Amino acid sequence: MERRRWDIDQRFTGIASGQALAPGVKRLAEVLDREGWVTEDPEAHLLHHLKRICDEPGSRWHLRDARLQEDGVYEVDVEPPAGLQAAELSIRDAIMLLAPVAEASFAARQVDRSTIECVTGMLDGDGDYAAHGHLIRLRIQN
Template sequence: MRARWEDDETGRGLGDAKWLVPGASDLLAAFQEPLWVAEQPEDHLLPHVERWCQDDGRLAVRTTSTDDHTFVLDLEWRGEPTSVGHARAAVFALIGSFAESVTYVRQHRMLSEGSLRFEIGTGELAPDTRFQPHGHTVVINVTGVV
């Protein structure tokens, strides 16, 4: 049996998460809309990121760029030496500063680079928005954690 975490004695779960499929499917459908990703993420997202980083102090913006409609943030960990879990919590708090009503996040450990990479899709979906449905794709690279 392959353990799922330390002290895992069963190697299996208790059930499924099917009740989340309709909402996740709505986001997946939005991701496939040809013009769903909004323009100018540096104007819409960067001020939130910079303000959060300045107020919190654990992460600092090194560089930003836009690559194929994806806003790329290269950040440096400036907090105390910590675990990946603590760094993840900080990045999730940062994401919360710009996240819209529906958000997808996936973390990757970039062991060869000694960094963490977070892929984010966030946006507004009908009927839960007063605006036209739209979204942003963001990649956050964090160095200095692992």
């Protein structure tokens, strides 16, 4: 028996492949191998945007810490407000936090219940500036 894609799925298959949007995704994946593509100083480029979202009234996030890893990943520790557990937050909540730092290309993946990884940046020809980007790992902690 094939595996359902959601609780009431009766088809077990979709309507098409993902090839319609594959070229842009492949361009983003290819640029990740380019030496020097990840932008320096994420504190200057990203942190103030993330703090602003976390500090808004009713925010679902509290910023605990942020640090740049040796591999270029900007690791950001956040926690949900009192009364919420990490498992109660969805990738949609994480994308709302990451949206202010999104550039022309953006991809996010929920690795596990408490980790969201994101790549965002500009590819060649996306704008007035050279190609560059950011790697962000949200670590949701209680």
